Amino acid sequence: GAGVSQSPSNKVTEKGKDVELRCDPISGHTALYWYRQSLGQGLEFLIYFQGNSAPDKSGLPSDRFSAERTGGSVSTLTIQRTQQEDSAVYLCASSHNRAGMDTQYFGPGTRLTVL
Amino acid sequence: QKEVEQNSGPLSVPEGAIASLNCTYSDRGSQSFFWYRQYSGKSPELIMFIYSNGDKEDGRFTAQLNKASQYVSLLIRDSQPSDSATYLCAVNRGGSQGNLIFGKGTKLSVKP
Numbered sequence: 254g255a256g257v258s259q260s261p262s263n264k265v266t267e268k269g270k271d272v273e274l275r276c277d278p279i280s281g282h283t284a285l286y287w288y289r290q291s292l293g294q295g296l297e298f299l300i301y302f303q304g305n306s307a308p309d310k311s312g313l314p315s316d317r318f319s320a321e322r323t324g325g326s327v328s329t330l331t332i333q334r335t336q337q338e339d340s341a342v343y344l345c346a347s348s349h350n351r352a353g354m355d356t357q358y359f360g361p362g363t364r365l366t367v368l
Numbered sequence: 369q370k371e372v373e374q375n376s377g378p379l380s381v382p383e384g385a386i387a388s389l390n391c392t393y394s395d396r397g398s399q400s401f402f403w404y405r406q407y408s409g410k411s412p413e414l415i416m417f418i419y420s421n422g423d424k425e426d427g428r429f430t431a432q433l434n435k436a437s438q439y440v441s442l443l444i445r446d447s448q449p450s451d452s453a454t455y456l457c458a459v460n461r462g463g464s465q466g467n468l469i470f471g472k473g474t475k476l477s478v479k480p
Contacts (some may be wrong), residue, residue: 286467295372295456295472296412309467344411356402357468359411 255279257360259345265366266335274330274363278347285328286348286357287320289341300346302328335367371395372459374471387444389474394438401433402468403442404444405451412456416442425453447478449470 257275266272278285287299298312302322313319317335322328332339342362348355372393376380376425381387400419403411417426417433430443440459444451454473461469 266396288473294467295457296470298467301467312467315464356414356417359413362411 255346257358259343259346259360259363260368262361263364265368267368268337269334270365271331271333272335272365273286274332274343274365276328276330276347276360278326278328278345279358282347283325283350284348284355284357286346287328287330288344288346290362291341292343296342299330300345312318322352332365335365339368340365340367371469372457372471374455374474376455376472377475378477379474380477380479381447383447385447387451387452387476387478389442389444389455389457389476390440390460391440393440393457393459393470395459395461395469395470396438397444398459398461399433399442400460403429403431403440404456404458404470406454406473407455408453413419415455430437443459444476447476449478449480452476452478 260275285302287365288296291294298319301309317333325352344362345360346357348357351362374391402417403415405415406412416429416431418433421433421435424431428445432441454475456473457471458468
């Protein structure tokens with residue numbers, strides 16, 4: 254079946270602009286995660302959605318970052334007033350349920366470049 | 369202390385040899401452990417997961433977990449040039465929280 258999809262694949266924006274990144278999880282997966290990976294760095298957790306529960310936002314680096322998940326499926330990560338340090342690959346992953354126990358499947362990522 | 373630590377490498381092994389990748393973690397409450405492979409410019413893909421102490425084998429790959437030592441490893445037998453990639457160790461947070469904590473990865477190079 255179809256895997257996790259993300260759009261756009263690449264995004265170049267100017268400092269101070271807002272951007273929206275989209276993630277479409279695998280059908281039937283109730284858990285959705287956002288990570289970011291800066292050049293040469295490991296994956297940094299941002300936010301986690303599980304079913305209808307309140308999201309775990311503990312990894313969001315500042316209040317410029319927010320995310321929502323509509324209808325328990327598609328998620329949008331929004332970065333307001335982008336800064337150059339926001340440049341990274343933003344990865345979305347989804348899993349069945351059982352928090353922390355189920356395999357997370359990653360999408361291809363969105364490469365964000367802030368000029 | 370970093371939550372998940374890996375030797376950044378690069379680890380270079382000849383084709384056909386065994387590659388040994390190691391990872392230590394700090395949260396004693398962690399319950400699940402994953403190894404992901406990431407080719408340059410690509411997203412991570414799952415290689416193996418392990419929940420219980422001991423060894424778990426899948427083809428050329430063996431994951432080893434020692435919760436007492438807070439140590440997890442990945443062995444790749446008969447290494448191939450196509451195994452050349454960065455290997456990420458990931459550990460869930462204790463208390464069954466959903467997100468994974470990733471190490472920075474070990475870059476493996478398999479020389480023909």
